[in-house]
Amino acid sequence: MSIVIIQGPHAHGLASGELQRNLQPLALAAGRTLEWFRCHELRDFVACVRSAKRRASEFMLLDPGELGLQAMAHPEAGLGDALDEVDTPYVEVHEDASTELGIQPGQHHAPVATVIINGDIGCSYRIGLGIALRQLDDEGIAVRAA
Incomplete structure (x- = not known):
C-alpha cells in the first residue's frame, strides 16, 4: 500500500533525495511504501494528482x-477538480505559508491537515x-474491528 508524494518546484532547490532517504524508513516501518513525483509545471502537478x-x-x-x-x-x-475526482485523503506540506493552496472545506475536497513549518x-x-x-493505521483498526 502506498502513499504518493507530489512535489512542485522550490526556489531554493529542495533536496528531495535527502527527504526520500529520511521518509522511506518511516513509511516502511509502518508497512507502507512511498511513491515520489516531482512536477515542474502546474499541469504536471494536476496530472499527478489525477x-x-x-x-x-x-x-x-x-x-x-x-x-x-499559480x-x-x-x-x-483544475487542481480543485482533480482533488475532487481522486477523493484520496491528503495532507498539504509547505515550507512557507505563501504556497498554501487555500482549499476550504465545502469548496473542494479539502486536506486532512495543512502543515507549514516556516x-x-x-x-x-x-x-x-x-x-x-496515523490516519491509515486508524482506518486499519476500524476495518479489522468490523
Whole structure:
C-alpha cells in the first residue's frame, strides 16, 4: 500500500533525495511504501494528482512549492477538480505559508491537515507523513474491528 508524494518546484532547490532517504524508513516501518513525483509545471502537478486514482493510492502528501500561487491564481488549471475526482485523503506540506493552496472545506475536497513549518520543509514532511500513517493505521483498526 502506498502513499504518493507530489512535489512542485522550490526556489531554493529542495533536496528531495535527502527527504526520500529520511521518509522511506518511516513509511516502511509502518508497512507502507512511498511513491515520489516531482512536477515542474502546474499541469504536471494536476496530472499527478489525477493519476493517484489509477494507482489506488491510500494517501497523498501534496507539496505544491512555487506552484501554489499559480494554482490559486488559475483555478481553471483544475487542481480543485482533480482533488475532487481522486477523493484520496491528503495532507498539504509547505515550507512557507505563501504556497498554501487555500482549499476550504465545502469548496473542494479539502486536506486532512495543512502543515507549514516556516523554513523547515523536512519537518513539514515528517509531520505530514506521521499524520498520513496515523490516519491509515486508524482506518486499519476500524476495518479489522468490523
